[in-house]
Amino acid sequence: MNLRIPGPTPLPPEVQAALSRQMIGHRSKACADIVAEATPSLQEMFGTKADMLILTASGTGAMEAAVANFLSPGDEVLVVSVGKFGERFGKIARTYGANVTQLDFTYGQAADPQAIASALAANPHYKAVFVTHNETSTGVTNDLSAIGEIVGRYPALLIVDSVSGASALPLEMDRWGLDVVVSGAQKGWMIPPGLAFIAVNERAWAAHATATMPRFYFDLSAARKSAAKNQTPYTPAVGLLFGLQEALRLMRKEGFAQVLDRHRRLGERTRAGVKKLGLRLFADEAHASNSVTAVRAPEGVNAEEIRARLLADYDILVAGGQGELKGHIFRIGHLGWVSEKDIDEVLQALSEIL
Numbered sequence: 001m002n003l004r005i006p007g008p009t010p011l012p013p014e015v016q017a018a019l020s021r022q023m024i025g026h027r028s029k030a031c032a033d034i035v036a037e038a039t040p041s042l043q044e045m046f047g048t049k050a051d052m053l054i055l056t057a058s059g060t061g062a063m064e065a066a067v068a069n070f071l072s073p074g075d076e077v078l079v080v081s082v083g084k085f086g087e088r089f090g091k092i093a094r095t096y097g098a099n100v101t102q103l104d105f106t107y108g109q110a111a112d113p114q115a116i117a118s119a120l121a122a123n124p125h126y127k128a129v130f131v132t133h134n135e136t137s138t139g140v141t142n143d144l145s146a147i148g149e150i151v152g153r154y155p156a157l158l159i160v161d162s163v164s165g166a167s168a169l170p171l172e173m174d175r176w177g178l179d180v181v182v183s184g185a186q187k188g189w190m191i192p193p194g195l196a197f198i199a200v201n202e203r204a205w206a207a208h209a210t211a212t213m214p215r216f217y218f219d220l221s222a223a224r225k226s227a228a229k230n231q232t233p234y235t236p237a238v239g240l241l242f243g244l245q246e247a248l249r250l251m252r253k254e255g256f257a258q259v260l261d262r263h264r265r266l267g268e269r270t271r272a273g274v275k276k277l278g279l280r281l282f283a284d285e286a287h288a289s290n291s292v293t294a295v296r297a298p299e300g301v302n303a304e305e306i307r308a309r310l311l312a313d314y315d316i317l318v319a320g321g322q323g324e325l326k327g328h329i330f331r332i333g334h335l336g337w338v339s340e341k342d343i344d345e346v347l348q349a350l351s352e353i354l
Contacts, residue, residue, distance in 0.1 A: 001315050001316070001317060002314075002315060002316040002317070002342055002345050002346065003317055003333075004316060004317060004318050004319075004332050004333050004334070004338075004342065004346055005317055005318060005319040005331070005333045006136045006164055006187065006291060006292035006319060006331060006333035006335060007136070007163075007164060007184070007186045007187045007193075007333065007335075007336075008186040008192060008193055009186060009187060009188070009190060009333065009335060009336030009337060009338070010190075010336065010337045010338070011190060011191065011192070011243070011337065012190055012246075012247070012250055012337045014246050014249075014250060015190055015191055015243045015246050015247050015250070015337075017246075018242040018243050018245065018246035019191075019192070019239050019240075019242055019243045021239070021242050023238055023239070024238060026231075026232075026235050026236055026238050027231065031231075031236075031238060031241065032229065032230035032231055033230070034241045034242070034244070034245045035054060035227075035230040035231065035232075035241070036230040037245060037248075038054070038241070038244050038245055038248055039052050039054075039227075039230070041248040041251070041252060041256075042054075042197055042199075042248075043199070044256060045166055045167050045171065045251075045256060046162075046166055046171055046173045046181055046183075046197075046199045047170075047171050047172035047173045047174060047175060047176075048173035048174045048181070048199050048201070049174060050173065050174070050199045050200055050201040050202070051199065051200050051201075051205075051224055051227065052197065052198075052199050052227070053197070053198045053199075053200065053220060053223040053224065053227055054195060054196075054197060054223075054227075054232060054236065054241075054244075055195070055196040055197070055198060055218070055223065055232075056194060056195060056196075056232070056234070056235070056236050056237045056240075057194075057195075057196045057218075058184060058186075058193055058194070058196060059161070059163035059182065059183065059184025059186075059187075059196055060088065060092075060184075061196050061218065062163070062182035062183070062184065062196035062197070062198050063088065063089060063092055063161055063163075063182055064092050064218060065182070065196075065198060065215075065218035065220060066130075066159050066161075066180050066182050066198065067089075067092045067093050067096050067098070067130075067159075067213070068096055068211075068213045068214070068215040068218055069200075069208050069211060069213070069215060069218065069219070069220045070127075070128060070157055070159065070180065070204055070207045070208055070211050071093070071096065071098055071127055071128060071207075071211055071213050072210070072211050072212040072213060073096065073097030073098070073212065073213060074097060074098070074099055075098050075099065075127040075128070076098075076099045076101070076123065076125060076126050076127060077093055077098045077099070077100055077101070077126055077127055077128045077129070077130060077156075078101050078102075078103060078116075078119055078120070078123075078126045078128075078129045078130070078156070079093060079100055079101070079102045079103065079129075079130045080103050080105075080111045080116060080129065080130065080131040080132070080142075080147075081102055081103065081104050081105065081132070082104075082105045082107070082109065082110060082111055082132060082135045082138060082140050082142065083107055083132070083135035083136070083137040083138040083140065084135075084136075084137035084138075084322045084323060085132050085135055085136060085137060085161060085163070086104075086130075086131070086132045086135060086161075087102075089130040089132070089161060090102045090130070093130065096213050096214075097213070101119070101123070101126075103115065103116065103119050107137075107138050107282075107324075107325065108138050108139075108140065108282050108283050108284060108294070109140065109283075109284050109287070110140050110141070110142050110143065110284060110286075110287035111131065111142045111143075111147065113143060113146040113147050113149075113150050116129070116147060116150055116151070117150045120150065120151065120153070120154050120156070124154050124155075125155075126154070126156040127156060127157065127207070128156050128157040128158075128159050128207075129147075129151050129156050129157070129158050129159070130159050130160075130161070131144070131147055131158070131159075131160055131161070132160075132161045133160050133161060133162035133164075133165035133166075133169070133171070133181075134162065134163075134164045134165035134168075134169055134289050134291050134292075135289075136163070136164045136291070136292055136331075137294075137321075137322045137323075137325070137331075138282060138283055138294055138325075139281075139282060139283040139288060139289045139291075139292050139293050139294030139331060140283045140284065140287050140288070140289060141165070141169060141287055141288070141289045141290070141291075142287070143287070144160065144171075144172075144176050144178065145172070145175075145176045148176035148177035148178055149176075149177065151177065152177040157179040157180065157203065157204055157207055158177060158178050158179050158180075159179060159180040159181075159204075160173075160178050160180065160181045160182070161182055162181050162182065162183050163182065163183050163184040163187060164184075164187045164188070164289075164291045164292065164335065165183070165188075165291065166181065166183035166187075166188065166189075166197070167183070167187070167188035167189050167251070167259070167335075168187065168188035168259075168260070168263045168290065168291045168335040168336070169260065169263065169289075169290055169291060170260055173199055173201075174201070178201075179200075179201050179203050179204040180198065180199065180200050180201070180204045181198070181199045182196060182197065182198045182199075183196065183197045183198075184196050184197075185197075185240065185243075185244065187291070187335055187336060188263070188291065188335045188336050189244065189247055189336070190243075190247040190250070190251075190336045190337045191240055191243035191244055191247050192240060192243065194237045194240045195236075195237060195240045195241070195244060198220070200220060200224075205224075208220065208221065217234065219233075263290045263291065263334070263335060264290050265340075266290065266334040266338060266339075266340065266343055267288065267289065267290030267291070267293065267334060268290075269340060269343055269344075270293045270332055270334050270343050270346075270347075271285065271288060271293055273343065273344075273347040274293060274295050274332075274347070274350075276347075277347065277350055277351055277354060278298075278354070279295050279296065279298065279350075279354075280295070280296040281293065281294065281295060281296070282294035282295060282296050282325075282329045290334070290335075291333070291334065291335040292319075292331050292332065292333045292334065292335065293331065293332045293334065294321075294325075294329050294330075294331045295329060295330055295331070295332065296328065296329055297327070297328060297329065297330065298354070302327045303320060303321060303326075303327050303328055303329055303330045304320060304326070304327055306330055306350070306353060307319075307320055307330050309353045310346075310349055310350070310353065313349070313353075314345075314349040316345065316346055316349055318330050318331060318332050318333070318346065319331040319332075319333065332346055
């Protein structure tokens with residue numbers, strides 16, 4: 001199958017082989033060596049020297065950890081949303097008792113940094129600003145550099161969901177002034193779901209020291225203490241660590257800069273091919289994602305029909321729209337282990353279906 005959803009993404013053969021290895025002790029030196037090898041590469045892809053923590057969880061688990069560890073019930077926070085996963089950050093924060101102001105932007109559009117500036121000027125006492133780097137549901141990438149510059153004028157932490165961004169899109173946590181960044185294994189990292197990565201800088205640790213939201217499994221103090229020994233506080237997904245080690249080796253062999261450039265080229269190729277077929281992109285092309293492309297269905301056609309034909313006739317699986325976008329768009333994932341040939345197969349099949 002040509003798996004062209006934006007996660008889980010296909011596994012390189014080398015990663016598949018690594019996942020089949022026999023178990024080792026999760027407190028063994030061999031396991032600690034894997035974490036020690038992986039951590040600098042994760043930091044490099046995040047663009048940070050901050051603490052890098054590995055959690056056994058989905059990307060949503062890392063988002064929950066990012067809420068629970070740096071806030072207290074009743075804290076005022078600003079959630080910047082451009083789609084379903086921005087909305088999810090708001091839901092998590094409300095669940096934990098934060099006082100959430102949600103700044104929503106039209107689906108398909110990126111967050112306007114000046115609107116964020118206005119919201120912060122109106123209430124400079126927000127404890128945190130939550131934002132999505134790459135909105136998987138709409139195919140939009142936010143300008144984190146501009147957002148970071150604005151939020152940096154205020155005491156608020158800038159907490160970022162880069163689940164489908166990190167390892168596929170440029171990310172400069174330290175340079176852009178991001179305090180907490182989370183990502184998930186099943187996207188550009190080319191391994192199965194079940195690992196999450198969270199980078200935390202010193203400003204965020206200072207907030208953590210006084211935060212009182214309840215936490216146990218996701219207590220990052222425990223994770224930080226264990227990470228100092230290249231371990232995790234509880235039993236990790238050892239098999240996924242094997243996969244992570246091999247995936248990062250493949251990325252280092254290709255070159256991290258080359259990995260990002262490949263994603264840029266594939267994003268451009270997908271968008272150009274879609275437009276050549278007479279289809280319309282859903283996202284504002286000025287902020288279109290190089291991880292996933294959202295495509296409007298032709299007038300009078302249900303996007304689910306296109307997805308069904310791609311799967312039944314061509315063994316190609318693309319993602320559908322979520323919520324109110326279901327039936328109106330389909331999404332082509334081009335992150336992780338993906339080549340020009342994979343994209344061209346999708347475009348050729350679409351041309352025949354249309």
